Amino acid sequence: MRSIDEILVAASVLLLLSIFASKAAARLGVPALLLFLVLGMFAGSDGPGGIYFDDAYVAQSLGVVALSVILFSGGLDTEWASIRPVLWHGLGLSTVGVLITAGLVGVFAKLVLGFSLLEGILLGAIVSATDAAAVFSVLRSHGIGLTGHVRPLLELESGSNDPMAVFLTAGLVGIISEPSTNPLTLLPMFVWQMALGAGLGYAMGRLAILLINRLNLEFHGLYPVLTLSLILLTYGGTDLLSGNGFLAVYILGLVMGNNNFIHKQSVKRFHDGLAWLMQIAMFLVLGLLVFPSHLVPIIGLGLISSVFLIFVARPVSIFATLAFSGFKFNEKLIISWVGLRGAVPIVLATFPLLAGMPRAEMIFDLVFFIVLTSILLQGTSLPLIARWLGVEAPIHDEPKSPLTLEPDAGLQSELVDIEIPPGSPVEGKPIVGAGIPKGALIVLINRANEFLVPNGGTVLQSGDRVLVLADKDDLAQTQSVIEAKAER
Numbered sequence: 001m002r003s004i005d006e007i008l009v010a011a012s013v014l015l016l017l018s019i020f021a022s023k024a025a026a027r028l029g030v031p032a033l034l035l036f037l038v039l040g041m042f043a044g045s046d047g048p049g050g051i052y053f054d055d056a057y058v059a060q061s062l063g064v065v066a067l068s069v070i071l072f073s074g075g076l077d078t079e080w081a082s083i084r085p086v087l088w089h090g091l092g093l094s095t096v097g098v099l100i101t102a103g104l105v106g107v108f109a110k111l112v113l114g115f116s117l118l119e120g121i122l123l124g125a126i127v128s129a130t131d132a133a134a135v136f137s138v139l140r141s142h143g144i145g146l147t148g149h150v151r152p153l154l155e156l157e158s159g160s161n162d163p164m165a166v167f168l169t170a171g172l173v174g175i176i177s178e179p180s181t182n183p184l185t186l187l188p189m190f191v192w193q194m195a196l197g198a199g200l201g202y203a204m205g206r207l208a209i210l211l212i213n214r215l216n217l218e219f220h221g222l223y224p225v226l227t228l229s230l231i232l233l234t235y236g237g238t239d240l241l242s243g244n245g246f247l248a249v250y251i252l253g254l255v256m257g258n259n260n261f262i263h264k265q266s267v268k269r270f271h272d273g274l275a276w277l278m279q280i281a282m283f284l285v286l287g288l289l290v291f292p293s294h295l296v297p298i299i300g301l302g303l304i305s306s307v308f309l310i311f312v313a314r315p316v317s318i319f320a321t322l323a324f325s326g327f328k329f330n331e332k333l334i335i336s337w338v339g340l341r342g343a344v345p346i347v348l349a350t351f352p353l354l355a356g357m358p359r360a361e362m363i364f365d366l367v368f369f370i371v372l373t374s375i376l377l378q379g380t381s382l383p384l385i386a387r388w389l390g391v392e393a394p395i396h397d398e399p400k401s402p403l404t405l406e407p408d409a410g411l412q413s414e415l416v417d418i419e420i421p422p423g424s425p426v427e428g429k430p431i432v433g434a435g436i437p438k439g440a441l442i443v444l445i446n447r448a449n450e451f452l453v454p455n456g457g458t459v460l461q462s463g464d465r466v467l468v469l470a471d472k473d474d475l476a477q478t479q480s481v482i483e484a485k486a487e488r
Contacts, residue, residue: 010051014043018280031379033131033283033342037372040287053288056353062285063347066278067162068235068249069228073275074159075253076268082152090156092321097157098128098164100317101309108308113301113366115359118176123363125168126349127309127370130158131342145393146386150331154338162344163247167193169348173355189242196243198251204234205255212261223263224270227256279343286346290368298362302369309370310378314339330389337385341374413471415443418482420464426482432456440470440478 021035043049053059083090105124109115115123145151167190175181208230212223234252235245257268295302315336322332349367352360386392420427426434431442431454445452446465452458460466468478 010043010049014039014284015277015280018284031340031342031375033279034372034375034379036280036283037287037375040284041290041292042287043284044288044291046292051288053285054291056289056350059285059289060347060350060354063282063343063350064235065232066282067246067344067347068231069271069278070275071159071162071246071250072231072253073271074155075250075255076257076271078155078159078254078257080254080258083156086149086153086156089322089325089327090153090160093153093157093318094161094164097317097321098125098161098168100320101128101313102168104313104316105305105309108305108313112304112308118172119357119359119363122169122172122176122352123305123366124313125165125172126351126363126367127341127345128168129162129165129341129344129348130154130339131344146334147391147393148331149327150334150391153327154335159250160247163194163197163244163250165344165348166246167244169351173351173357176357177355193242193244194247196241197238197245197247200238200241200243201234201248201251202255204230204248205252205259208252208256209259209261212263220263220266224267227267227271228274282343282347286343286368289350290346290365294361294365295369298365298369302366303373305366306370306373306377310337310339310374330391334386334389334391337378337382339374340378340382341371343371345371413469414475415467415469416475416479417446418466418468418479420460420462420466420482422462424460424462424482425484426460427462428459430457430459434460435481437470437474437477437481439474440468442466443469 017039018032018036021039022032025032025035041047043051045052102121102124105127106115106117106121109120109123110117113120113123146154171186171189175183175186208227211230212226215226217223217226231249231252234248238248239245261267315333318332318336318339322335327335345367346364349364352363357363383392426436436442442454444467445454445458445460446467447461447463466482468475470478
């Protein structure tokens with residue numbers, strides 16, 4: 001039994017190494033989660049760290065909590081306006097696409113790996129969840145974005161396919177453990193879980209906004225604590241009612257992120273940091289859980305399984321689901337290649353372990369190998385593939401304004417950044433004579449990446465980014481004045 005001091009030192013060292021690893025990952029152009037997993041494996045019983053850990057229940061419990069926090073944070077940062085045009089396509093990928101992937105992998109596992117069909121579909125369901133966050137971190141480290149609606153589609157898919165993968169995994173584990181169970185019972189169960197998860201997630205989102213805006217807490221630091229408690233309540237309550245808790249917390253974040261509430265920016269920053277902590281802790285624990293020596297005997301089977309998933313199952317599911325979507329051929333190809341696997345499949349692989357299934361250990365080792373292969377092959381080659389397919393778009397990082405506005409329940413004003421285009425009627429005029437509505441206040445100007453505090457005599461120039469404080473009506477008028485074409 002290790003002392004609490006030893007545990008604290010080991011945990012802090014692993015966290016520090018993970019932070020350094022994330023910096024190295026950005027420079028190397030590989031997903032940080034790969035280095036987190038490797039750190040966990042090195043710290044484990046087969047590595048120099050010598051930390052023995054084989055408690056699948058603890059790993060799964062931590063994974064469930066971590067995924068709830070991560071999904072909420074993802075929903076909080078997702079703009080409804082960006083995903084609305086691809087809503088149905090994203091939902092198709094997260095349901096029909098997951099089913100196709102699971103089915104194809106199931107047939108492959110039966111024919112090649114010697115699994116039963118249900119065991120094969122279970123393997124397919126486990127590895128069907130994607131991790132777009134890892135993909136975007138790789139792209140950002142190379143200064144690359146994705147064109148059109150590709151990025152919002154991937155964001156929506158990654159946030160909404162986890163609940164489907166969890167549902168299928170839990171359902172199939174139950175059917176395999178109890179052969180007398182009728183598989184057709186999964187259909188009404190699916191409808192109930194998803195409907196209840198979506199409904200409770202939306203209701204809790206509206207309740208959260210009402211509570212935050214009305215409670216008027218004495219200490220601002222309690223607002224992030226309030227939102228964290230609501231995440232856990234939403235997941236736990238939904239799960240107790242046999243709904244899909246992961247879908248509920250994602251929609252909770254989506255509803256809150258697309259509505260105003262007080263201390264919104266500080267709450268978002270808190271949950272962004274907490275999501276990183278949960279992600280690091282989850283990957284480290286999952287790395288500790290695996291025994292690298294167990295992966296050696298299944299390298300061959302794991303490699304051909306990865307190849308089938310990456311080059312057959314994922315592309316077929318994407319092209320079938322998006323057959324009538326309007327996405328171009330090269331866009332479908334990059335969506336297929338972006339099917340990066342992360343921690344979710346490894347967490348789901350603990351379900352068969354805890355159920356005591358005969359092939360549970362083999363499934364877990366295969367899933368871990370598939371995740372590693374996916375990260376190494378797809379993660380590292382993604383920038384090259386994006387350029388080759390012609391779907392890259394440069395990322396222009398504007399310098400962040402030193403001023404932010406925390407929404408307040410009684411505050412109707414907004415702080416908006418507006419760029420002055422060439423030929424604008426306000427170009428070359430002082431602010432006082434530019435025709436800006438009296439209710440609008442230009443509080444800051446970004447000129448050539450330098451910030452200026454203006455006064456009424458400050459002359460506006462083409463290319464200036466002005467930070468305007470006003471209510472919605474005055475903001476609309478200000479934007480109309482600034483962006484109108486100058487009369488010739």
